[in-house]
Amino acid sequence: MTVSPDFADWMREQRTAMEYFLDRQLPAPNVAPTRLHEAMRHATLGGGKRIRALLALAAGELVDAPRARLLCVAGSLELIHTYSLIHDDLPCMDNDVLRRGKPTCHIQFGEATALLAGDALQSLAFQWLAEESETQRQPGQIIPLIHLLAVASGSRGMAGGQAIDLESTTTPLPLPELEIMHLKKTGALIRAAILMGAHCGSAPLEAADLQPLTHFANRVGLLFQVVDDILDATMDTVTLGKTAGKDDEHQKATYVTLLGLGPARERAEELEQEALRTLARLPLATQRLEDLTRFVSARHH
Amino acid sequence: MTVSPDFADWMREQRTAMEYFLDRQLPAPNVAPTRLHEAMRHATLGGGKRIRALLALAAGELVDAPRARLLCVAGSLELIHTYSLIHDDLPCMDNDVLRRGKPTCHIQFGEATALLAGDALQSLAFQWLAEESETQRQPGQIIPLIHLLAVASGSRGMAGGQAIDLESTTTPLPLPELEIMHLKKTGALIRAAILMGAHCGSAPLEAADLQPLTHFANRVGLLFQVVDDILDATMDTVTLGKTAGKDDEHQKATYVTLLGLGPARERAEELEQEALRTLARLPLATQRLEDLTRFVSARHH
Numbered sequence: 001m002t003v004s005p006d007f008a009d010w011m012r013e014q015r016t017a018m019e020y021f022l023d024r025q026l027p028a029p030n031v032a033p034t035r036l037h038e039a040m041r042h043a044t045l046g047g048g049k050r051i052r053a054l055l056a057l058a059a060g061e062l063v064d065a066p067r068a069r070l071l072c073v074a075g076s077l078e079l080i081h082t083y084s085l086i087h088d089d090l091p092c093m094d095n096d097v098l099r100r101g102k103p104t105c106h107i108q109f110g111e112a113t114a115l116l117a118g119d120a121l122q123s124l125a126f127q128w129l130a131e132e133s134e135t136q137r138q139p140g141q142i143i144p145l146i147h148l149l150a151v152a153s154g155s156r157g158m159a160g161g162q163a164i165d166l167e168s169t170t171t172p173l174p175l176p177e178l179e180i181m182h183l184k185k186t187g188a189l190i191r192a193a194i195l196m197g198a199h200c201g202s203a204p205l206e207a208a209d210l211q212p213l214t215h216f217a218n219r220v221g222l223l224f225q226v227v228d229d230i231l232d233a234t235m236d237t238v239t240l241g242k243t244a245g246k247d248d249e250h251q252k253a254t255y256v257t258l259l260g261l262g263p264a265r266e267r268a269e270e271l272e273q274e275a276l277r278t279l280a281r282l283p284l285a286t287q288r289l290e291d292l293t294r295f296v297s298a299r300h301h
Numbered sequence: 302m303t304v305s306p307d308f309a310d311w312m313r314e315q316r317t318a319m320e321y322f323l324d325r326q327l328p329a330p331n332v333a334p335t336r337l338h339e340a341m342r343h344a345t346l347g348g349g350k351r352i353r354a355l356l357a358l359a360a361g362e363l364v365d366a367p368r369a370r371l372l373c374v375a376g377s378l379e380l381i382h383t384y385s386l387i388h389d390d391l392p393c394m395d396n397d398v399l400r401r402g403k404p405t406c407h408i409q410f411g412e413a414t415a416l417l418a419g420d421a422l423q424s425l426a427f428q429w430l431a432e433e434s435e436t437q438r439q440p441g442q443i444i445p446l447i448h449l450l451a452v453a454s455g456s457r458g459m460a461g462g463q464a465i466d467l468e469s470t471t472t473p474l475p476l477p478e479l480e481i482m483h484l485k486k487t488g489a490l491i492r493a494a495i496l497m498g499a500h501c502g503s504a505p506l507e508a509a510d511l512q513p514l515t516h517f518a519n520r521v522g523l524l525f526q527v528v529d530d531i532l533d534a535t536m537d538t539v540t541l542g543k544t545a546g547k548d549d550e551h552q553k554a555t556y557v558t559l560l561g562l563g564p565a566r567e568r569a570e571e572l573e574q575e576a577l578r579t580l581a582r583l584p585l586a587t588q589r590l591e592d593l594t595r596f597v598s599a600r601h602h
Contacts, residue, residue, distance in 0.1 A: 027456055027457070031457075032461075032465070033456065033461045033464040033465050033468070035464060035468065036456050036460070036461060036464035037456060040456065083420075084420075087416055087417075087420060090393075090416065091393075092391075092392075092411075092412035092413045092416060093413050093416065110393075111393035112393045112394050112467050113464065113467065115388055115391065115393060115394065115416075116388075116456075116460045116463055116464050116467075118420075119384075119385075119388060119419075119420075119423065119454075119460050120454075120455045120456035120460040120461070122420065122423050122424070123423070123451045123452075123454040123455035123456075123458075123460065124451070124455050124456065126427045126447060126450075126451040127448060127451035127452055127455060129447075130444050130445075130447045130448035130451060131448065133444045139440035139441045139443070139444040140440045140441075142440070142444060143431050143434045143440040143443060143444070144431075146427060146430075146431045146447060147428060147431035147432065149427075150424045150425070150427040150428035150431060151424075151428055153420075153421075153424040154421045154424035154425050154428060155328055155334065155337050155338060155341065155417075155421035155424075155425065156328070156332075157424075159337070159417045159420050159421040159424065160333075160334050160337060160421070162417055163334040163336060163337035163414065163417050164333070164334050166413050166414065166417075167334070167336065
C-alpha cells in the first residue's frame with residue numbers, strides 16, 4: 001500500500017487553512033503590546049510542518065467532526081507546540097539561533113520577550129478552546145479537550161519529557177528510558193492531537209476504538225522522534241530549517257547514538273508497520289492517518 | 302469602619318486550607334520527573350500572601366459558592382501567579398535571587414528547570430479547572446472560569462503587562478500609561494480572582510452586580526500595585542522576603558518615582574476609598590472583601 005494519490009493536495013489544503021486560521025485568530029501585530037504580538041506571530045506563522053494540526057484534522061475526519069471545531073483544536077495544538085519551541089530554543093535550554101528557517105524568537109526579539117511570547121501562546125491555546133465552547137454552546141464536549149491538552153503539555157507530558165531530557169545530558173539514558181522520555185517530550189502532544197481530533201465528533205468515542213487509537217498515537221509519536229534523530233544526524237541545517245547535528249554536539253542520547261544509524265532506521269520501519277497494523281484494526285476510514293504515518297516516516301525535514 | 306474582629310482568624314484559616322489544598326493537589330515530590338516536581342512545589346508552597354486566593358474565596362462567599370470549587374479556583378490562580386513569579390525572577394527578566402524569603406526557583410534548581418516548572422504550573426492550572434468540571438458535572442459553569450483565567454494570563458492580561466513593563470525600562474512611562482500597564486500586569490489576575498470567585502455560585506451573576514464588582518476589582522488591583530511600589534521604596538529585603546529597592550535600581554517608573562512618596566500614599570488612600578464605596582453599592586454581604594481591601598492597603602510586606 002502506498003500514500004493516496006490526493007494526499008499531497010489534501011496536506012497542502014489543510015496547511016493553507018491552518019495558516020489562514022492562525023493568521024486571523026492571533027492578535028494582530030498592531031494591537032498593543034505590539035512587540036509581544038509580533039513575537040508570537042513570528043514564531044507561529046510562516047513555517048512548520050504542522051504535523052500535530054494535520055494529525056488532529058485527520059483524526060477528526062474519522063468521526064465527521066465539525067470543521068470549525070477541528071480548526072480551533074488544531075490551532076490550539078500548534079500554539080502549544082510553538083510555545084515549546086520558543087522556550088526550548090532559549091539560551092538556558094538548547095540555545096539555538098535557527099528555527100523553521102528563520103531566526104529563533106529570542107534572536108529576533110530578545111530573551112525576555114521570547115519568554116513572554118511562549119507564556120502568552122500557552123494561555124491563548126486554552127482561551128481559544130474556551131471560546132470555541134461559547135460559540136458552539138456545547139461545554140460538555142470542550143472540557144475533555146482542554147483536559148487532554150493541559151495534561152499533554154504539563155509535568156507528566158511535554159514539560160516533563162523536557163525535564164527528563166535535561167537530566168539525561170549529565171547521565172545518558174538507556175533505550176527503554178529514552179523511549180519513556182520521548183513518549184512524553186514529543187509523544188504526549190502528538191497523542192493529544194490524535195485523541196483531541198477524535199473527540200471532536202458529536203458522539204463520544206467508543207472505548208473499543210479509543211484503545212487502538214491511543215496505541216496508534218503512541219507509535220506515531222515514537223516514530224516521529226526516531227525519524228527526527230535520524231534527520232538530525234544525516235541532514236544539513238538548510239534542509240532542516242534548524243541547526244543540524246545538535247544531538248551529537250550536546251552528547252544527547254538518541255536512537256542514532258544508542259543504536260547506530262542502521263538499527264535506528266529498522267526501529268523506524270518497525271514502528272511504522274506497528275502503527276499501520278493498529279489502524280487497520282479500527283472499523284473506521286483511516287486512510288488520512290495511514291497517509292500521515294507514511295509521511296512522518298518518509299519525511300526529509 | 303474598621304476590619305472585622307474575626308478577620309485575622311478568617312485569613313489564617315483560608316491560608317491554611319489553601320496550603321493544604323496545594324500540597325495535596327500538586328504532584329508529589331517523589332513522582333517522576335522528581336526534580337521538576339520539586340521545583341514546582343518549592344515555588345508554590347510555604348510562602349506567599351495568597352492575596353489572589355483570598356480575594357477569590359471572599360468573592361465566592363458573596364454568592365454562597367461551593368467550597369470545593371472555590372478552593373480549586375483559588376488554587377489555579379495561585380499556580381498562575383507562582384509561574385509568573387518564577388519566570389519574572391529569571392536572569393533574562395528581573396534576575397532575582399530571593400522570593401517569599403527563599404532562594405528563587407532558578408537559584409535552587411537551575412534556569413532550565415525553573416523555566417519548565419513555570420510552564421508546567423501554567424498547564425496545571427487549566428488541568429485543575431477541567432478536572433473540577435469532571436467532578437461536578439457542570440461543564441457550563443467551568444468554561445467561563447477557564448476563559449477568565451486564560452485571558453487574564455495572556456498577552457492582553459498579565460503577560461502583556463509584563464511586556465509593556467519591559468519596554469518601559471528604555472522609555473519611562475507617564476502616569477496614565479503606568480496605570481494601564483499595572484491594570485494588566487498585576488491587575489488582570491487580581492480582577493480575574495474576584496470575578497472567578499463570584500462566578501462560582503450556582504446562578505450566573507446579575508449584570509447589575511457584575512459592573513460594580515469589576516470596577517471594585519480594578520481599584521483593588523491598582524491599590525495593590527501602589528502599595529507594592531511604596532513597600533519596595535520603604536521596606537527592607539528581610540521584611541519583604543524579596544529584594545527591596547529593585548525599582549529604583551532598575552530605574553523603573555513606579556508610583557513613587559513618578560509622584561513621590563507622599564502623593565503615592567495619597568493615591569493609595571484614594572483607591573482604597575473608591576474601592577470601598579463601590580463595594581457599598583452591591584446588594585450583597587461584602588464584609589470580607591472590605592476587610593481584604595483594607596488589608597491590601599495596610600500591609601507591610
